[in-house]
Amino acid sequence: MMLKLGVPSKGRLMEKTFDWFATHGLTLKRTGADREYAGSVAGVDGVQLVLLSASEIPRELAAGRIHLGVTGSDLVRETLADWQAQVMELALMGFGHADLVVAVPKAWVDVETLDDLDAVAAAFRAHHGFRLRIATKYHRLVREYLRAHGVADYQLVDSQGATEGTIKNLTAEAIADITSTGETLSANHLKILRDSPVHCSQATLFASRAADWDGVAEIRARLFAKLGVGDVSGLGR
Amino acid sequence: MSAAETLAQTLLAQMQDAGAQLVSADILQPAETLLDLYGEDIRARAYVTHDPALGEMMLRPDFTVPVVQAHMQGGAEPARYCYAGPVFRKQDQGRAREYLQVGYEVFARDNPARADAEVFAHFAQLLSGYDLRPVTGDIGILKAAVAGLDTSARRRAALMRHIWRPKRFRALLERMGGQGPLAAPRADLLRALQDAPPEQAGPVVGLRSKDEIAARIAALIEDAATPPLPASQIAAVEAVLNLRGSARDVARDLRAQGWDALTPALDRLEARLDALQDAGIDTASLPFEASFGRTTMEYYDGFVFGFIADRADLPPVATGGRYDALTAVLGQGRAIPAVGGVIRPDSLIALGLIAPGGGA
Numbered sequence: 001m002m003l004k005l006g007v008p009s010k011g012r013l014m015e016k017t018f019d020w021f022a023t024h025g026l027t028l029k030r031t032g033a034d035r036e037y038a039g040s041v042a043g044v045d046g047v048q049l050v051l052l053s054a055s056e057i058p059r060e061l062a063a064g065r066i067h068l069g070v071t072g073s074d075l076v077r078e079t080l081a082d083w084q085a086q087v088m089e090l091a092l093m094g095f096g097h098a099d100l101v102v103a104v105p106k107a108w109v110d111v112e113t114l115d116d117l118d119a120v121a122a123a124f125r126a127h128h129g130f131r132l133r134i135a136t137k138y139h140r141l142v143r144e145y146l147r148a149h150g151v152a153d154y155q156l157v158d159s160q161g162a163t164e165g166t167i168k169n170l171t172a173e174a175i176a177d178i179t180s181t182g183e184t185l186s187a188n189h190l191k192i193l194r195d196s197p198v199h200c201s202q203a204t205l206f207a208s209r210a211a212d213w214d215g216v217a218e219i220r221a222r223l224f225a226k227l228g229v230g231d232v233s234g235l236g237r
Numbered sequence: 238m239s240a241a242e243t244l245a246q247t248l249l250a251q252m253q254d255a256g257a258q259l260v261s262a263d264i265l266q267p268a269e270t271l272l273d274l275y276g277e278d279i280r281a282r283a284y285v286t287h288d289p290a291l292g293e294m295m296l297r298p299d300f301t302v303p304v305v306q307a308h309m310q311g312g313a314e315p316a317r318y319c320y321a322g323p324v325f326r327k328q329d330q331g332r333a334r335e336y337l338q339v340g341y342e343v344f345a346r347d348n349p350a351r352a353d354a355e356v357f358a359h360f361a362q363l364l365s366g367y368d369l370r371p372v373t374g375d376i377g378i379l380k381a382a383v384a385g386l387d388t389s390a391r392r393r394a395a396l397m398r399h400i401w402r403p404k405r406f407r408a409l410l411e412r413m414g415g416q417g418p419l420a421a422p423r424a425d426l427l428r429a430l431q432d433a434p435p436e437q438a439g440p441v442v443g444l445r446s447k448d449e450i451a452a453r454i455a456a457l458i459e460d461a462a463t464p465p466l467p468a469s470q471i472a473a474v475e476a477v478l479n480l481r482g483s484a485r486d487v488a489r490d491l492r493a494q495g496w497d498a499l500t501p502a503l504d505r506l507e508a509r510l511d512a513l514q515d516a517g518i519d520t521a522s523l524p525f526e527a528s529f530g531r532t533t534m535e536y537y538d539g540f541v542f543g544f545i546a547d548r549a550d551l552p553p554v555a556t557g558g559r560y561d562a563l564t565a566v567l568g569q570g571r572a573i574p575a576v577g578g579v580i581r582p583d584s585l586i587a588l589g590l591i592a593p594g595g596g597a
Binding site for chain 1: 273330374
C-alpha cells in the first residue's frame with residue numbers, strides 16, 4: 001500500500017509546494033506528457049503523488065482518499081464542517097499567504113469597523129427594504145465571522161470571481177474576499193475594515209483523519225521524520 | 238410507526254382535546270420569508286435548496302412561520318392550532334438533523350396573561366410524567382429596561398436591535414458608556430470625518446448613496462454629542478439581565494428597584510403569574526431567568542419558557558413563548574398577539590416516563 005500525498009496540480013502553488021518538499025529532502029516531480037497529471041516522489045519509498053486542484057484537496061482529505069494534502073488553510077475551513085474533526089494541521093508551509101477580509105467602498109467614510117458595518121446594515125435595510133448584500137465565495141467562514149461579531153441585517157450573495165466588481169455592478173454593497181496586497185481592492189475603490197481579518201490563510205500540509213493509516217505506518221514514520229512532523233497522536237494507530 | 242411518532246400522535250390528540258385545530262404545513266418553505274425573519278444565520282442552520290420555478294426554498298426549520306401565515310390568511314379569532322411533523326436543522330456534530338416537533342399555538346387578542354398561562358399550563362400537564370425542570374423568562378422586561386434608558390432614541394434602538402446578541406449588546410453598552418475597545422476607533426473615526434469630506438475618499442460606487450453616507454455621518458456626530466450612558470444605568474440593565482430565582486421573588490426584586498420604566502412590563506409579569514396560579518401552577522417555586530431565551534429565540538418578545546432535562550446530551554425538550562411582533566411582520570401590518578410552543582417527542586422517548594403508566 002502507498003501513502004498518497006495530494007498536492008496542487010499547477011501554478012505557483014505547485015512550484016512552491018515542490019520547493020518546500022525539496023528543502024525537506026523530497027523531490028516531487030510531474031512526469032509523463034506535458035498536460036498529463038502524473039507525478040513521482042523521490043526521497044522516501046512508498047509515497048504516491050496525487051495531483052489535484054487545490055480546491056478539491058479538502059474534500060479528498062475528508063473522504064480519506066489521500067493521506068496527506070497541501071492546500072490553503074482557508075479552503076479547508078470553508079469546505080469542511082468542523083474541519084478539525086476531519087483533518088489535522090501538520091505544517092504551516094510559509095507561502096501562499098492571503099487574508100480573507102471584509103471590504104467596503106472607500107467613499108464610506110463613516111465605516112471603519114464591523115460595528116459601523118452593522119449599523120449601516122440596519123439603516124440600509126430600513127432605507128432599501130432588503131438586507132445589505134455582501135458578495136463572497138467564502139460563505140461558511142464569513143457567516144461564522146459575522147455571527148461571532150454580532151453583525152445582523154446582511155445577506156451573503158455568491159460570487160465565484162471578480163468579486164471586487166460586484167459593488168460597481170450593483171449586485172452587492174460590500175465584499176469578503178481573499179487579498180494578498182490589497183491592490184485589486186484599492187483599484188476598485190474599496191477599503192478593508194480595521195478589524196482583524198476573517199482568516200489569515202497560507203499553504204498548509206494537512207493529514208486526513210479518515211484515511212487508512214494502518215497499512216502505511218512505516219512509510220509515514222520515515223516521511224514524517226524527514227518533514228520534521230512530530231506528535232501525530234490521533235491519526236490511525 | 239416509531240415510538241416518537243406514536244407519542245407525537247398521542248400529544249396531538251391531547252392538544253385537540255384541549256380545543257386546538259389540527260393544521261399542516263409544507264415541508265418546502267420559501268427561503269425569503271425565513272431569511273428576512275432570522276437573517277443570514279438561518280442558512281447555516283436550515284437546508285437550502287433551489288426550485289427552478291419558485292427559487293430558493295428551505296426544508297422547514299420550524300412550524301411557526303407557516304402556521305402564522307395560515308392564520309393570517311383567514312383564521313378565526315381567537316384560534317388554537319396544533320401540528321406535528323418533522324423539522325430539519327443542519328448540525329455540525331452528532332445531534333439529529335431531522336426530528337419531530339409537536340406544537341400548540343394560541344392566537345388571541347384579549348387577556349394575553351391568560352393565553353400565556355394557558356399554553357404553559359397545558360405543556361406542564363402534557364409533560365407531567367417526565368423528569369423535567371421548567372424555566373420561564375420574559376423578553377418584555379429586557380425590552381422595557383432598554384426602552385427605559387436615559388439616552389437618545391437612536392441608542393435605545395441600537396440596543397433594542399441587539400438584545401438577542403449578548404456580545405454585541407455588551408459592546409454597545411460599553412461604548413455608550415464611553416468605555417470598551419470600541420470607544421477608541423470611534424473617536425478616531427469622528428476626527429477623520431471632521432477633517433476630510435467624503436468625496437475625497439473615493440468615488441461613490443454601489444447602491445449606498447452619498448445621502449445615506451451623509452445621514453450616518455450626521456448621526457455619528459449627534460451621537461458623539463450625546464452624554465455617556467451613566468454607569469448606574471448600565472449596571473441596572475445588567476442587574477436585570479442577571480436576575481434569576483423564583484418568579485415571585487424576581488418580580489418583587491424588580492419592583493424594589495423602583496425603575497418606573499419597568500412598571501408596565503412588571504404589571505404584565507404579575508398578571509401572568511396570577512393567571513398561572515389560577516391555572517394550577519405553583520408560582521412561588523416557578524423558576525425565572527431574565528436571560529432565558531435570549532440567545533436562541535430571536536422572535537419571542539414577551540413570555541418565554543422551556544422544559545429542560547438535566548442531561549447534557551438532550552436539547553430542551555420543550556420551548557415556547559410569545560411572539561406578537563412576528564405576526565405583525567408576517568401579516569404585513571395586520572398583527573395578532575400569539576403565544577405557543579413545541580415539544581420534541583424524540584427527547585421524551587430518550588428520557589422515558591418517571592413511572593410507567595403515569596403522566597402524558
